[in-house]
Amino acid sequence: MGSKIFTGKYDINSINIGSNRKLTLYSLMGILQDIASRHAFYLGYGYEDMKKLSLFWVLTAQKIKIYDWASWHQKLRVETWTTPIRKFYAFREYQFYIEDRVVGECSTKWLILDGKTRKPVRAEYINKDIPYRDDFNLDFSTEKLVLPDDMSFVREYSVYNSDLDMNGHVNNTKYCKWVLNSLPFHCFTEKIIKEFDIQFLNETFLGDKVELFRSKNEDIENSCESIYFKGVRGADKNSLFSSRLLFTTP
Numbered sequence: 001m002g003s004k005i006f007t008g009k010y011d012i013n014s015i016n017i018g019s020n021r022k023l024t025l026y027s028l029m030g031i032l033q034d035i036a037s038r039h040a041f042y043l044g045y046g047y048e049d050m051k052k053l054s055l056f057w058v059l060t061a062q063k064i065k066i067y068d069w070a071s072w073h074q075k076l077r078v079e080t081w082t083t084p085i086r087k088f089y090a091f092r093e094y095q096f097y098i099e100d101r102v103v104g105e106c107s108t109k110w111l112i113l114d115g116k117t118r119k120p121v122r123a124e125y126i127n128k129d130i131p132y133r134d135d136f137n138l139d140f141s142t143e144k145l146v147l148p149d150d151m152s153f154v155r156e157y158s159v160y161n162s163d164l165d166m167n168g169h170v171n172n173t174k175y176c177k178w179v180l181n182s183l184p185f186h187c188f189t190e191k192i193i194k195e196f197d198i199q200f201l202n203e204t205f206l207g208d209k210v211e212l213f214r215s216k217n218e219d220i221e222n223s224c225e226s227i228y229f230k231g232v233r234g235a236d237k238n239s240l241f242s243s244r245l246l247f248t249t250p
Contacts, residue, residue, distance in 0.1 A: 004133045006039035010076045018188070022069040023076070025193055026176040029062075032094055032106055033172065035078050039092075045126060047166065054115040058203075059172050060089070061109040061142035064196045068103040070096075076103075081133035085123045088112075093138050107141045118203065145199055145242045147228050151213040154182045156234065159208045170204040175241050179229050182212055187224035187247060195246035201239045209234035 008031075010016075016027035040046045040057065050056050070076045077097040082090065094106040112121045157178050165171035175198060180188075204210060215228035224247045231240040 004131045005079050005081045006035065006042060008035040008038060008078050008080075010078065012070045012072055012074045012076060014072070017072050020188065021072040023071075025064075025180065025196060026173045028064070028096075028104075029173045029176055031076070031078060032062075032064075032080075032108075033059075035080050035094070036092055036108070039080055039082075043130060045130075050112070051115070055112050055121060056115055056167050057090075058111050058113050058167070059108060059200060060111050061199045062106065062172070062197070063108075063140060063142045064104065064106045065140070066104045066192075066194055066196075068098070068101070069192065070098055070103060074098055082130050083137060084132050085126065085130070087124060088120050088122055090123045090126075091141075093133075095138075105138055105140075107138055109142045142199075143197065145197055145228065145244055147230055147242055148215045150216050151228070151230060152216050154212045154214045157210045157212060159204055159206055159210065161206065163204075164206060168205070170208075172198070172200065175200070175231065175243070178210070178212055178231065179243050179245065182214060182229070183224065183227070183245075190249075191224050191247035192250050193245060194248040196244070198241060198243040200241050202233070204231075204233070204240050210240060 010031050012023050016023055018024045037046060041049070047056070075098070078094060079097070080092060080094045082092050085091070088111055090110040090112070092108045092110065095102055096104045112123050113119065114121050159170055163170045163174045211232045211234050213230045213232065217227065227245050229243040232238065233240055
């Protein structure tokens with residue numbers, strides 16, 4: 001059923017670039033979300049298909065490696081494929097290209113949730129229908145983040161209507177924006193993002209107050225390297241997400 005590799009092409013235009021005229025991290029995450037949704041629809045497990053079963057997909061972990069950021073007016077070709085499901089988890093990988101050059105890769109892990117209970121459902125039953133890629137896999141995968149013990153409170157975010165997606169919770173790209181907005185501007189003018197990891201631990205809903213913490217770095221106002229983050233719901237102190245950004249010098 002269907003091709004093992006699904007391809008999409010995206011223009012890098014004025015609505016998905018930042019002040020440096022490069023594709024932003026959160027716009028890239030939006031592109032990856034879009035092509036995953038399109039591929040799932042093509043395979044018969046898209047949003048509407050799952051809704052009929054009172055189920056929906058959620059992203060639980062993502063690791064992105066960037067080798068060269070796409071620039072304004074360039075075209076990004078994205079290829080994605082699935083790998084075999086293991087119990088509750090489904091896995092998807094990506095490579096993105098400018099012309100024939102690989103400029104980045106991404107590994108993701110997904111869960112199926114029951115639309116009524118919001119509890120995980122074993123994903124193994126769709127194994128027989130998915131054409132998994134068996135000729136190639138990335139040489140990395142999502143990994144559990146070990147946060148430093150000493151982290152500092154940075155700021156609190158409130159969840160508004162514009163943060164929600166069609167599953168009724170905060171969209172994955174919004175967490176990325178919260179993380180990026182907590183950093184000094186020079187991190188993006190003097191450095192470039194090389195890697196981004198994020199793990200989604202609990203759903204976040206309208207009206208939630210999210211407390212953002214960042215790893216202590218005495219020199220963060222002057223330099224940026226590897227920085228860890230975590231988000232905690234203010235009301236119950238439950239962990240919502242953990243994340244890491246790795247910067248490098250251009």
